[in-house]
Each structure stands twice: as C-alpha cells, then as structure tokens.
Amino acid sequence: MxxxxxxxxxxxxxxxxxxxxxxxxxxxxxxxxxxxxxxxxxxxxxxxxxxxxxxxxxxxxxxxxxxxxxxxxxxxxxxxxxxxxxxxxxxxxxxxxxxxxxxxxxxxxxxxxxxxxxxxxxxxxxxxxxxxxxxxxxxxxxxxxxxxxxxxxxxxxxxxxxxxxxxxxxxxxxxxxxxxxxxxxxRPRRRAYAHSERFLHAFPIGTNAAQMMLMDALTAHPAALTLPGFEPEEFCRLVEAHRAGTVFLVPSMAIELLGSGAHRRHDLSGVLLLSSSAAALPPSVAQDLAVAFPGATLVNYYTSTEAVPAQTTMIVDPARPTSLGRATDPGDLRILGENGERLPAGETGEVWLRSPAPPRSYVGDPEGSALVFRDGWVRMGDVGHLDADGYLYLSDRETDVIKSGALKVSTVRIEAVLHEHPAVAEAAVVGVPHPVMGALPAAAVRLAYPVPVDEIRDFLSGRLARHELPTRIVPVEEFPRNDLGKILKSGVRELFAARGRRVPLTAGQAGPPAHEETVRVAMRVRDSVDPGILRRALREVAAAHEALRLTFPVLDGARVAEIAPEAEPELVRVPVEAAVEHELSRGFDLERGPLLRTILTDPAPDGSLLVLCASALACDDWSLETVLYELGTAYAAALAGRTAPAPPATASYSGWAATRPPAPGVPPSRSSSPFPHLPAGAAGAYGFSLPPETAGRLRQVARARRVAPAEVALACWAAALSRAGGLPEPTVLVREPGRSEPAHATLVGPLALDVPVRVTIPGAPGDPVDPATLIGLAEAVPETPGHAGRFRFEGFRPEPYLPGLKSEPYPLPAAPPADGGPSLTLIEQPDGSMSGVCAGPAADDLGRGFQRLCDLLAP
CATH class of the missing domain: 3.40.50.12780 (ANL, N-terminal domain)
Known part of the structure; x- marks a missing residue:
C-alpha cells in the first residue's frame, strides 16, 4: 500500500x-x-x-x-x-x-x-x-x-x-x-510481474488459486491469459504464441506436462518465472521443470486457502531441494508441539503461519475457526520442521501422517522417492488400517510406461527404511482429483478399503478347504525372550511379506486367495515344551487367517523353545527359514531401540503368483492313497541315518552314472514303494524348492513344487531289485490321478539361524503327510552322512526297506 x-x-x-x-x-x-x-x-x-x-x-x-x-x-x-x-x-x-x-x-x-x-x-x-x-x-x-x-x-x-x-x-x-x-x-510504484505482458494459468474458477489469479489480473502488470482446463499441449502452445513471461502451475499439472512431452514441441524460452503452489513440488519434478523451462526462475509458494495472503516463498535451490522456503519475516512462521509449545529448529511439529492481513475464518463454523485461526496465526494442517536458517521442510499433512506402531511415517517422503523412479509419473501414499500397528503405508502409482511392481519395490528398498516401505504398490490408470488437480487421498484410501486384495490361486492351493499340511521350524533359545518385542518383530516381518498375510475365503463355493492387511501373525505362549505339540496340531482358520503361528515356551533352565508353524498354503520350508532369520534381525533391532534394516529386495508374492499357470483344480496330492493294504490310520514317523560310508557309495554311483545324488536316492525310494505296494511303475511327487530365479531366493510363499516323476521297475512285482538299474528310468510326467508317495532330497545347507539371540536348531517330529500317503525326506549332513525321515503309513517298514536298498548300492 x-x-x-x-x-x-x-x-x-x-x-x-x-x-x-x-x-x-x-x-x-x-x-x-x-x-x-x-x-x-x-x-x-x-x-x-x-x-x-x-x-x-x-x-x-x-x-x-x-x-x-x-x-x-x-x-x-x-x-x-x-x-x-x-x-x-x-x-x-x-x-x-x-x-x-x-x-x-x-x-x-x-x-x-x-x-x-x-x-x-x-x-x-x-x-x-x-x-x-x-x-x-x-x-x-x-x-x-x-x-x-x-x-x-x-x-x-x-x-x-x-x-x-x-x-x-x-x-x-x-x-x-x-x-x-x-x-x-x-496506485503502486511498480506492478507485479512487470517482466512480461502476459501471465498464464489454467486454474478452475472455483479454487482459491484461481481467485488469487483474479486479484493478480486486477492489479498486476501483465494481462491474465486463461484456459478452460489444463491440457499440456494447449498450455505450451499458448506460452509460445503469447510469449507468456510468467506461468502458474500446481505439481499435478507440472507432472502431466512433463509426461506429455509438450515442452519439447514448443518454444518456452520466454518464460522467466514459473510459480508452483498448492502442494509440495517433488524434487525430481522440480529438476525436470528447470530443464523444460530453461530461462525461468522456479518458485515454490506455500500457503493455504485459510492462510492467504500469508505464505513462504522459495526459489528452487539444489542445495535445499525439499524446502518450501521461509517467511519474509521469520517471526511469521513457527512450529508447535503437541502441547502448543514452540519447537526449536530441527524438531517436527505443527506448522503455523501468521497472516499480515486481516484473518480469514470458516463461515458459520466458530468451533472449526477456533482450531485453525488464533490471534492472527493460521494452522496449516501440515507437519514439518525448520532448519537453522529458518527454511521450512514438510513431513506430511497432519491427516496423512501414518502412525504405524510407535513410528510416524511420512507419505511425502515416500512419494518423493517414488517420483525418482523414471517409470512413475505420479504417486500417492496413504495409510491402510492394521488392527495392531494402527496403519501401514500403501502406494498407488500412475506409470509413464509399464514396469513390474517388483522393480519399483526393489527401487524403494535401497532408499527407504523398512517401516517406510509400502506393503502394497498398486498401479492405477488415473487418480481421483479435486478441481485443482490435486489427488484426493480419501479416494486413494478407497482403493485399499476392501478387506483383501485378490491374487491368483496356485495349483497347490486349489484343493478342498480341509487341507491342513503345515511346515515348521524350531529353535532352542538360550537368551531370555521379551514377548512384547517379539510380537513387534513379528508384525514387521509380516508387513514385509505378502504371503504371511494370505487368507483363503470361500466365495460362491470356491476358494479364493486374498492378501488381507489385518491378517496378524499369531503369538502363542505355552508353559512347557509338552504343550507345543498341541499347538502344532491345531488347525488354521484359512478364511480369516493368520496362517503363521509362533509358539514360545516359558523360560526354563535350558532356555525357551521358539517354534514357527505355518500353513503350507502360505509358506514352504525354505520360506520359513527366511522368516526366522528376519524375525531374529527385527527382534535384535527392536531390543536395541532401532529400526531393522530393510531386507534385500525380492520379488513380491503377488507378482510371482500372477505368473503361475492357472490352478487346474484338485491336484493329485489330494487323491486317495494307492496302498489299501497299508493301515491308512496308523501313520507314523521313522527317523534314520545313512552313515558316511553308505552315503558315500550313493554319491559314487551318482558320479559314475553322471546324475545327481538325489536321482539315485529317488530310485531307491521308488523301489521300496514298488515292493510294498506291488506297483510296476510308481509315480512319486518330488519336492523341489521352486526358486530357480535369484529374485526368488528369499521370497516367502508356497513356491515349492511337487513334480510327478514315474519310475519304471523292471521285472515282475516282488522280484529282487538292483536300484542302480533304475537310474535313468525316471521320467517327469504330467499330473496324474494318483501317486505312490512323496520324496524330498536336500543337499547340505546351513542350519536355520536366528540372529541376535543365542540359539540352535531344535528337531521337531515330522509333520504328518497331508494326503495320508508315505513320504521320505533325505538331507545331506556336514560329516558326509544323510539323515532321513520316513512318514505316513507303514513308515517303519518303508524306511527300513529304503535303507536296505541303499546298502545294496555298489559303485
């Protein structure tokens, strides 16, 4: 004035x-x-x-x-x-x-x-x-x-x-x-934006930004050039045609303009000032704008409908790429704590601006006005901090901050990192409800070109802390927006509001709901275990792996697979080890989950027993060891009061499941046993060991025949099944890890495969068999209506490991076969021996028969 x-x-x-x-x-x-x-x-x-x-x-x-x-x-x-x-x-x-x-x-x-x-x-x-x-x-x-x-x-x-x-x-x-x-x-001495004759904007009339443009049209030097709506090509054409020296955008418009490539088809060199307002400009977008408008000074304006004309102004500075500037008078910007106290530089709290003009108010809402307008100060609804020089940095909108357990997660930070990925045109992060953690971050992204979600997840894992990693990343064609083009977070939350996200069923998950096969691993823990911290660590691990949140509701008579955010891993406390077996035998609620159960015994002189037990529909043995390792890492970090580092990036379970062939219906593993003469109800377990000399002969035979030791062991097992059941061509389901790609090495899920292999047994049933003659007679076949048994062979691998706690593996009784048929698991040991467990009907006879056939092997 x-x-x-x-x-x-x-x-x-x-x-x-x-x-x-x-x-x-x-x-x-x-x-x-x-x-x-x-x-x-x-x-x-x-x-x-x-x-x-x-x-x-x-x-x-x-x-x-x-x-x-x-x-x-x-x-x-x-x-x-x-x-x-x-x-x-x-x-x-x-x-x-x-x-x-x-x-x-x-x-x-x-x-x-x-x-x-x-x-x-x-x-x-x-x-x-x-x-x-x-x-x-x-x-x-x-x-x-x-x-x-x-x-x-x-x-x-x-x-x-x-x-x-x-x-x-x-x-x-x-x-x-x-x-x-x-x-x-x-009658001003100099009018605003005097460097040009036109300024351009495309703000809808019903927005506060447009009303500020109206006041500029009334008082500034250049005339206002307007568009009925933002369209990148027309916007850039008008800039060139009118030699507009000043342009006004919001971040969503800037992102759309850059994604369209329109800036490369028009001369934008006449723009000397580019103003961005309404929301924080992601640093990567600001950098690209500087290239698109090479002659322009980029300015971030920070204000709100409630605060105008109070504002902070920031010329985009590479040294402070995420700052929104500082107030002209440092006394007009402050950060307040939860109790209304003013916070020093570096501490995060509520952002307040003081307006030099007569204050605004909510019409007809005195209570709302009292919360936002106080003695000339305006609550901005944002959370942020000031640096030592008075520059403002936003963490998030107050309503968008994700309170996840004891941590507060900034959606602004996650969105900024997402925008750094070249394929991400736009991103919005929200908190999805979680019954215990409160909320977990989830991201919706609009892609400039198709890329696998796993690639984006991999990109984030090296740039964000573990608790910041979105549990879900969902590509969308478009976002719900308000008139100004800002993304409506309420609409984004609706994308994640359904109880679960549907994923394809795998063949192994398509059987009847009564299927109760489990996998388990146990550790004897010598240190004392804090159950509260263990529970927190379990939540962190479950949040990082989609398969641990799988549920299998039945819709219209058919089972479907969903990833449910509320499927919280179960922690069960039992007084003594004798009670563990009861918990291991207790079924899982497939429809509601969770499908992972952790069992912890009370402290004893020799320590506690920690057991992980999961439904085979959600996890396999190899996965469970990954879960165990990450559980120990998260527990040790929580015990020390810090956040565990993000695990190495892997593929997502939903991405893996989407690449599987369609489930063919009831797989052969659900069929009835082909051994009617064996007592189906007398299933048991028989443990044994092949001493180093016997195991050595098995390896020598394999080398001589140029096959893997697993193939020799499979021949012996097929011969044992043939003798017991009188089958000339027994089909065996051979368990394989299903992790042929490096990205799947630590992927948690039911990746293991049961490959049907038919072994031809020469001679009449009951004739003596030299198992070495069977080598080369095994043939993988399509799934068949029945099988004679199961087989699993494991080369030597490190024992299960629980980092951060003094512990060692604890052997558990073998889980009963899911289909009631016989199974054999053979594992190589460091001393050259092989340990084995035969489970199912006639386990003792079949196990001893397998041992005798191995003894007959001659190199």
Missing part, C-alpha cells in the same frame, strides 16, 4: 482506480494473439460490472447477501464481471466449482445461505426448482455508472471460497475486502 492510501482498499475501489489509469489495457485475454474478441479491458470490466451491479440491486440484493457464481472455465471474462458486480452491490461472492453435481451444488448453496446464483451459459437442473434464484451475468445493462449509496467497507465479508476437500468435506472460508486486497495499493 502506498503512503497515499491510509486504509486498505476494497475490491471495487481497486477496479475503479485501474479503470481510471488503464481503461484500454487488457485485463483478461482469451483467443488467439491479436484477435481481441475475448479480451476484457479494465474500462470494460468497470462499466459491465457497474451495470450488472445495478441489475442485482434492482432484483433486491442487499449488503451481506451471498451470491453463488457458477461459470465454466472458458467464461473468465463473464465471471470477472459477475464477481465485481456482486461486491459493488454490497454482496458476498461465492465462486463455485463447475464440476459439482446437482446434489452437491444444492448442498453448498444451502450451507452458504446463498440468496441467488449468477450463472454462465450452462444452467444446471437445480435452476428448474427455483428459477427466481438463478440470474444471468448481466441482469440489467444500465448506463455503466456506479450504484449510488452502496459502498463496501474494507472489513466487510467479500468472498466465501470452499477448500479443496482433499481431507474431508470442503469448508467455506470467508475473506474480507481487506484480506483480498492486502499488499495491493491503489
């Missing part, structure tokens, strides 16, 4: 002064350069708004009445006239979004107590209900002279603008004339 203007002007006085000094200068420009058909000069703006004000006054509009303004994005001149007309008649302008549905429009007009609506070319259905309230832009042309006796005062309410609604129901924010005109003197 100049020294000649002792009181803040009203909006009508600003227009009158500008029309007096620059009557023929364009204020708003539309159409091609030089056309002028869509231009609105300051003189025209003044005369037309005077005429419209007379018409409104004649219709009975009185000071303080609220008038809705409903215009399309291609009707800026008409809107500008209507806006000033309402204010000149003493009314309050209520700019409305053209995207409002009929119900939303009626509700908004009711909440602001609108007397009437000035509208553009399109008239909504609501007009038919009460046509007397719906008025054309110029009710009465008149002679263009001002209305006598009607003069607004600086403190009078001038405008009600509704918030973006990104965090809930839009709120009506009231601004006085003095608030709107603050810093805009009637």
């Amino acid at each position: 100049s020294v000649h203007d002792p009181a803040p002007p009203t909006v009508p006085r600003l227009l009158a002064a500008r029309a007096e000094t620059d009557p023929d200068r364009p204020a708003l420009v539309a159409g091609e350069p030089g056309d002028g058909s869509g231009d609105l000069t300051f003189g025209q703006w003044e005369r037309r708004s005077n005429a419209a004000a007379r018409g409104l006054f004649a219709r009975g509009l009185r000071p303080g009445d609220r008038v809705g303004l409903l215009f399309g994005g291609d009707e800026w001149p008409a809107f500008a006239v209507a806006f000033c007309a309402v204010l000149k008649a003493g009314g309050v302008a209520v700019p409305l979004s053209a995207r409002l549905g009929d119900h939303e429009l009626r509700d908004t007009l009711r909440r602001c107590a609108a007397t009437g609506v000035l509208h553009g070319r399109e008239v909504p259905a609501s007009a038919r209900e009460d046509p007397g309230r719906w008025w054309s832009p110029v009710p009465d042309s008149g002679d263009g002279s001002p209305i006598g006796g009607v003069e607004a005062r600086p403190g009078d309410l001038a405008q009600i603008i509704y918030t973006s609604g990104t965090t809930g129901t839009p709120k009506g924010v009231g601004a006085t004339h003095a608030n709107l005109t603050h810093g805009r003197p009637l």
Whole structure:
C-alpha cells in the first residue's frame, strides 16, 4: 500500500482506480494473439460490472447477501464481471466449482445461505426448482455508472471460497475486502510481474488459486491469459504464441506436462518465472521443470486457502531441494508441539503461519475457526520442521501422517522417492488400517510406461527404511482429483478399503478347504525372550511379506486367495515344551487367517523353545527359514531401540503368483492313497541315518552314472514303494524348492513344487531289485490321478539361524503327510552322512526297506 492510501482498499475501489489509469489495457485475454474478441479491458470490466451491479440491486440484493457464481472455465471474462458486480452491490461472492453435481451444488448453496446464483451459459437442473434464484451475468445493462449509496467497507465479508476437500468435506472460508486486497495499493510504484505482458494459468474458477489469479489480473502488470482446463499441449502452445513471461502451475499439472512431452514441441524460452503452489513440488519434478523451462526462475509458494495472503516463498535451490522456503519475516512462521509449545529448529511439529492481513475464518463454523485461526496465526494442517536458517521442510499433512506402531511415517517422503523412479509419473501414499500397528503405508502409482511392481519395490528398498516401505504398490490408470488437480487421498484410501486384495490361486492351493499340511521350524533359545518385542518383530516381518498375510475365503463355493492387511501373525505362549505339540496340531482358520503361528515356551533352565508353524498354503520350508532369520534381525533391532534394516529386495508374492499357470483344480496330492493294504490310520514317523560310508557309495554311483545324488536316492525310494505296494511303475511327487530365479531366493510363499516323476521297475512285482538299474528310468510326467508317495532330497545347507539371540536348531517330529500317503525326506549332513525321515503309513517298514536298498548300492 502506498503512503497515499491510509486504509486498505476494497475490491471495487481497486477496479475503479485501474479503470481510471488503464481503461484500454487488457485485463483478461482469451483467443488467439491479436484477435481481441475475448479480451476484457479494465474500462470494460468497470462499466459491465457497474451495470450488472445495478441489475442485482434492482432484483433486491442487499449488503451481506451471498451470491453463488457458477461459470465454466472458458467464461473468465463473464465471471470477472459477475464477481465485481456482486461486491459493488454490497454482496458476498461465492465462486463455485463447475464440476459439482446437482446434489452437491444444492448442498453448498444451502450451507452458504446463498440468496441467488449468477450463472454462465450452462444452467444446471437445480435452476428448474427455483428459477427466481438463478440470474444471468448481466441482469440489467444500465448506463455503466456506479450504484449510488452502496459502498463496501474494507472489513466487510467479500468472498466465501470452499477448500479443496482433499481431507474431508470442503469448508467455506470467508475473506474480507481487506484480506483480498492486502499488499495491493491503489496506485503502486511498480506492478507485479512487470517482466512480461502476459501471465498464464489454467486454474478452475472455483479454487482459491484461481481467485488469487483474479486479484493478480486486477492489479498486476501483465494481462491474465486463461484456459478452460489444463491440457499440456494447449498450455505450451499458448506460452509460445503469447510469449507468456510468467506461468502458474500446481505439481499435478507440472507432472502431466512433463509426461506429455509438450515442452519439447514448443518454444518456452520466454518464460522467466514459473510459480508452483498448492502442494509440495517433488524434487525430481522440480529438476525436470528447470530443464523444460530453461530461462525461468522456479518458485515454490506455500500457503493455504485459510492462510492467504500469508505464505513462504522459495526459489528452487539444489542445495535445499525439499524446502518450501521461509517467511519474509521469520517471526511469521513457527512450529508447535503437541502441547502448543514452540519447537526449536530441527524438531517436527505443527506448522503455523501468521497472516499480515486481516484473518480469514470458516463461515458459520466458530468451533472449526477456533482450531485453525488464533490471534492472527493460521494452522496449516501440515507437519514439518525448520532448519537453522529458518527454511521450512514438510513431513506430511497432519491427516496423512501414518502412525504405524510407535513410528510416524511420512507419505511425502515416500512419494518423493517414488517420483525418482523414471517409470512413475505420479504417486500417492496413504495409510491402510492394521488392527495392531494402527496403519501401514500403501502406494498407488500412475506409470509413464509399464514396469513390474517388483522393480519399483526393489527401487524403494535401497532408499527407504523398512517401516517406510509400502506393503502394497498398486498401479492405477488415473487418480481421483479435486478441481485443482490435486489427488484426493480419501479416494486413494478407497482403493485399499476392501478387506483383501485378490491374487491368483496356485495349483497347490486349489484343493478342498480341509487341507491342513503345515511346515515348521524350531529353535532352542538360550537368551531370555521379551514377548512384547517379539510380537513387534513379528508384525514387521509380516508387513514385509505378502504371503504371511494370505487368507483363503470361500466365495460362491470356491476358494479364493486374498492378501488381507489385518491378517496378524499369531503369538502363542505355552508353559512347557509338552504343550507345543498341541499347538502344532491345531488347525488354521484359512478364511480369516493368520496362517503363521509362533509358539514360545516359558523360560526354563535350558532356555525357551521358539517354534514357527505355518500353513503350507502360505509358506514352504525354505520360506520359513527366511522368516526366522528376519524375525531374529527385527527382534535384535527392536531390543536395541532401532529400526531393522530393510531386507534385500525380492520379488513380491503377488507378482510371482500372477505368473503361475492357472490352478487346474484338485491336484493329485489330494487323491486317495494307492496302498489299501497299508493301515491308512496308523501313520507314523521313522527317523534314520545313512552313515558316511553308505552315503558315500550313493554319491559314487551318482558320479559314475553322471546324475545327481538325489536321482539315485529317488530310485531307491521308488523301489521300496514298488515292493510294498506291488506297483510296476510308481509315480512319486518330488519336492523341489521352486526358486530357480535369484529374485526368488528369499521370497516367502508356497513356491515349492511337487513334480510327478514315474519310475519304471523292471521285472515282475516282488522280484529282487538292483536300484542302480533304475537310474535313468525316471521320467517327469504330467499330473496324474494318483501317486505312490512323496520324496524330498536336500543337499547340505546351513542350519536355520536366528540372529541376535543365542540359539540352535531344535528337531521337531515330522509333520504328518497331508494326503495320508508315505513320504521320505533325505538331507545331506556336514560329516558326509544323510539323515532321513520316513512318514505316513507303514513308515517303519518303508524306511527300513529304503535303507536296505541303499546298502545294496555298489559303485
């Protein structure tokens, strides 16, 4: 304000002064350069708004009445006239979004107590209900002279603008004339943006950003060039055609522009100032904008509908890529703690800005106003901190901060890292509910080109802490948005609101729901174990692996597989080791989960027993050892009061399952046993060892025949099954890890495969068999309606390991076969021997028969 203007002007006085000094200068420009058909000069703006004000006054509009303004994005001149007309008649302008549905429009007009609506070319259905309230832009042309006796005062309410609604129901924010005109003197020495003749924006009329553009059009040096909506090609074309020196964007528009490539097809060198507002500009986007607009200074503006004209300003600085700048007066920006105390530099809390102008308020909401507007200060609704130099850094919106257990996770940080991936055009991170952790981060991404989700997950794992890694990453075609193009987080949360995310069933999961095969691993822990910390570590591990959150609800009579966020791993405390067997035999709730159970015995002189038991539908033995290792790592970190490092990036279970062949129905492992003469109900387990000399002969035979030791052992097992069952060609299900790719080495899930292998036994049933003659007679076959047994061979591998705790493996009884048939597991040991377990019907006889056949082997 100049020294000649002792009181803040009203909006009508600003227009009158500008029309007096620059009557023929364009204020708003539309159409091609030089056309002028869509231009609105300051003189025209003044005369037309005077005429419209007379018409409104004649219709009975009185000071303080609220008038809705409903215009399309291609009707800026008409809107500008209507806006000033309402204010000149003493009314309050209520700019409305053209995207409002009929119900939303009626509700908004009711909440602001609108007397009437000035509208553009399109008239909504609501007009038919009460046509007397719906008025054309110029009710009465008149002679263009001002209305006598009607003069607004600086403190009078001038405008009600509704918030973006990104965090809930839009709120009506009231601004006085003095608030709107603050810093805009009637006769300034120098006008804003004087480096060019045009500034360009594409903000929808119903947004606060657009209303600031209207005030700039009224007072700045260049004319406002407007677009009905943001379209990158047209935006860049107008920049080039009009040599626009200043452009205004929001981050979503900047991302769309860069993704379209339009900046490479037009000359944008005339842009000297590029302003970004409404949300934090991701650093990677800012860097790309600097390349797209090589002559421009990039400026981040930070404010809100409630705080305008208070703001921080930041020229994008590579040294501070994530900062939003600092207030002109350091005393106008502060960070407050939970108890309202002012926090020092570096500490994170609520962001407050002090407005130098008369404050705004929520119309008709004194309680809401009291929470946000306090003694000239405005709560921004953001969480952040100041550095030692007073620069502001945002962590998140208060409503978007993810409270995960004892940790607070910033969605802004995760989104910024996601934007660094070249394929991610846009990203939005939200918290998905979790019954114990409170919430876990999940990300929706719009991709510039197709990439596997696993690639994005791998990219994040090297840049984010473990608790920041999204538990789900979902590609979307488009995001729900408000008028300004900002992503509506409420809409994103709805993407994750369903109970579970459907994933394809694998062949091994397609059997009847009664299937109860389990896998388990146990450790004798000599250190004391804190159950509370162990539970926290379990949650962290489950959050990192989708398969540990699998459930199998039955829909329309068929089982489906879903990844359910609320499938919390179970921790069971038992007093003594004798109670462990009961917990191991207890079934899992396949429909609701969880399908992982951890059993911990009470402390004893020789330590505690820690057992992991999982449904084979969700986990295999190899996976369980990964879970055990990560559990120990997470436990040790939590015990030390720190966050465990993120595990090495692997493929996701959902990505792996999507590449499997469709489930063929009931697999052969669910068929009845082909041994009717064996006591099916007398299943047992027989443990044995092949001494080093016997195991050595087995390896020598394998080397001589140029096959793997597993193939020799399989021949012996097939011969034992043939003798017991009288089958000339027994089919054996051979268990393989199913981890042929490096990315699957530590992937948790039911990856193990049962490959049907048929072994031809020469001679008549019951004839003596030399197992060495069977080598080479084994043939993998398609799945068959039956099998003679199961076989698993493991080369030497390290024992299960629980890092951070003094412990050693503890042998558990073999789990009973799922189908009631016989099975053999053979494992190589460091001393050259092989340990084996035969389980199922006639386990003792079959196990001894296998040993005798191994003894017959001769190199």
